Amino acid sequence: MTEDLLERERYYRGMGKVGICGVDEAGRGPLAGPVVAAGVILPNVFDCAGIDDSKKLTHTRREEQYARLIASAARIGIGIVDSEQIDVENILRATYSAMRLALSQIDEHIEIVLVDGLPIRGLSRHPQEAIVRGDAISASIAAASIVAKVTRDRLMVHYDTLYPQYGFAEHKGYSAASHLAALVRFGPCPIHRKSFAPVAAALKTKPDQGILL
Secondary structure, three states, rough: OOOHHHHHHHHHHHHHOOOEEEEEEOOOOOOEOOOEEEEEOOOOOOOOOOOOOOOOOOOOHHHHHHHHHHHHEEEEEEEOOHHHHHHHOOOHHHHHHHHHEEEHHHHHHHEEEEEEEOOOOOOOOOOOEEEEEHOOOOHHHHHHHHHHHHHHHHHHHHHHOOHHOOOOHHHHHOOOOOHHHHHHHHHOOEEEEOOOOOHHHHHHHHOOOOOOO
16 A cells, blocks of 8 residues: 555644544454454554555455554554344444444544544544545554454454354354355354344244354
């Protein structure tokens, strides 16, 4: 990526703002596991080399950039909303809840929020700018996408040790053929999103399966 990734950040710094917080999420689409959001405030001087939309990076590159961000970001907040809350709220509202939770962790340092996609509903404490394809345009949002993705992937690897028959470490809860086959064979487990159609269908055939202790 190029220095253009810092265009929005330079604009707001020119207005005297320091607490420019990028926000993004990971895990809206999967059938299992949490949705995770991250808020990242980058330092005034930051090398954007290697920073990009997390979906465009390999696993190794994401891990490298994640480690660099943990070491050098001015502030990082992480919000995690589990599958039970997703089923109660619906995935869109749960995503906004995760974003608000991430921002609440660094609240006093935020002057402007840059968010990928649509504005965050229910966010009243801070002004925000919603940027379409923001994770490819803003370094702060791209950084947040990396932190959210790596955090969620690591959680799914952990869940794989608890429910190994589903292959969470490989597909991270998305609708891979192997995951759908495991759903049919074993039924849902406690981290599946029961409001999502393939999981709801599996519950009808194996309603008591997958409750593993």
